[in-house]
Amino acid sequence: MSFSPSPYQQNVFNFIKNGRGNAIVEAVAGSGKTTTIVKALDLLPRNASVLFLAFNKTVVMELKTKVPRHVEVSTYHSVGFRSLRYSLRGRRINVDNSKAFKFIKTIQFDAIPDSTKTEFGLYCGAIQKLVGLAKSHGYGVLDDSMNLDEIAEHHDLFDRWPEELNFDKLKGYVESTLSFCKKQTSIIDFDDMIYMPMVLNTSFKRYDYVFIDEAQDTSHVQRHLLTKMLKYRGRLIAVGDSSQAIYGFRGADSGSMDAIKSEFSAKSLPLSISYRCAKAIVTKAQTVNSQILPFDGNPEGSVTFKHTYQPSDFNASDAILCRNTAPLVAMAFALIRKGVSPNVLGRDIGKGLISLCQKWKSVTKVDALLDKLDSTYVLAVDKADGDESKLVNFSDQIECIRIFNNEMPSGDNRVSTLCSIIDNFFGDCQDNRITLCTVHKSKGLEWHKVYLLDPEKFQPEWVRLDWQRVQERNIEYVAITRAIDELVYIDSGKWA
Secondary structure: OOOOOOHHHHHHHHHHHHOOOOEEEEEOOOOOHHHHHHHHHOOOOOOOOEEEEEOOHHHHHHHHOOOOOOEEEEEHHHHHHHHHHHHOOOOOOEEOOOHHHHHHHHHHHOOOOOOOHHHHHHHHHHHHHHHHHHHHHOOOOOOOOOOHHHHHHHOOOOOOOOOOOOHHHHHHHHHHHHHHHHHOOOEEOOOHHHHHHHHHOOOOOOEEEEEEOOHHHOEHHHHHHHHHHEEEEEEEEEEEOHHHOOOHHHOEOOOHHHHHHHHOOOEEEEEOEEOOOOHHHHHHHOOOOOOOEEOOOOOOOEEEEOOOEOHHHOOOOOEEEEOOOHHHHHHHHHHHHOOOOEEEEOHHHHHHHHHHHOOOOOOOEHHHHHHHHHHHHHHHHHHHOOOHHHOHHHHHHHHHHHHHHHOOOOOOOEHHHHHHHHHHHEEOOOOOOEEEEEHHHHOOOOEEEEEEEOHHHOOOOOOOOHHHHHHHHHHHHHHHOOEEEEEEEEOOOOEO
């Protein structure tokens, strides 16, 4: 089948083949950005050095089968790790994602005579969180990085930590942990793969062309790495959708597209036509992102609200998405009881729930665990002082655990059994089962028919910061644009 580029795609091709300088390609959801990039790569000189930076290993493996042979495909972390190994050649480097935790536990706390288990429990999680964010922002290495106060404020961390936590003391712990991470080059964690090359000022292979996929999720330190990968007069082509930036909580910069445009003097090239979504779905998406346009050849499709539903309404090829996890878990068990086998994505969500269940080692019975969670939540409410943002994720987790408890075998009250049920609940994509997942887990996926569960959870009232409002708007946009033909809004528990 011959490829007939749209005027938007042709503009991208013309710029890459005949133009000069860098470009930022604003590709709306379903605009065929992968096809556009792969076609553009064929236009480059065969003797040019080309690097394609993909978001994760899965995308890397997929792209390697599509791009020309002379194009290198990698993740930021793989490129950073390769640079570290070259710089530290002759030395063994082990990857251990518990590197920071082990230092905090065995050196930082055990070495302090007056440290207690209570203080370790109070500070450990906060230290790890702030250390990870500090690395993604390039703290202590890049001149234009935020300081620790600014990073904590930007990510709304002050309101999430308990009142007993002394921030000045926390910063001391973070500084010593970062100092250890910088010195300990024989062991690195995932964050170190892009942080340590900046610390050690390692050398990178430089390329004539560097392409970035999912550019909207680029962090501050990753943008600095780009400058080390380009040759003099090398060209950067960054492709992404600023309306799909939903990973700010991980340290990604929600304004990354604008930052790349400014820092690299990049020309804006839109890819505005969505070939994925039917016209009615594009119309709905335009209420969130006015830049997205429908493809004339697509069907009309539908966007509806279903007030009641029954098991026969849900097919194996459909998906049910929700902003929060607890409604999905409840929906999954309801489907199971009605004879429908669902597939729930999110193994990391399950690990987080299990970690919460095992937070208190002395608590081995589920009823005691629920009491502990309730009392902890009451304390969190008092500290929140009316700010719901401090409670929403914790509340969602507790609700999930209660739902799982309702599915426990009769007479079994063991936390270990509860953890086993949770562990077996979440899985990977299966073609023969309806898919349930959070919007974050749906990123990059699509289905012909998508149900959006409890739509009132989009744009929650607890959002306070401007970047959080943008993130929540983007989450709704991502949810809408997962649908190809049909988008159906439903509420929890409305069985016919």
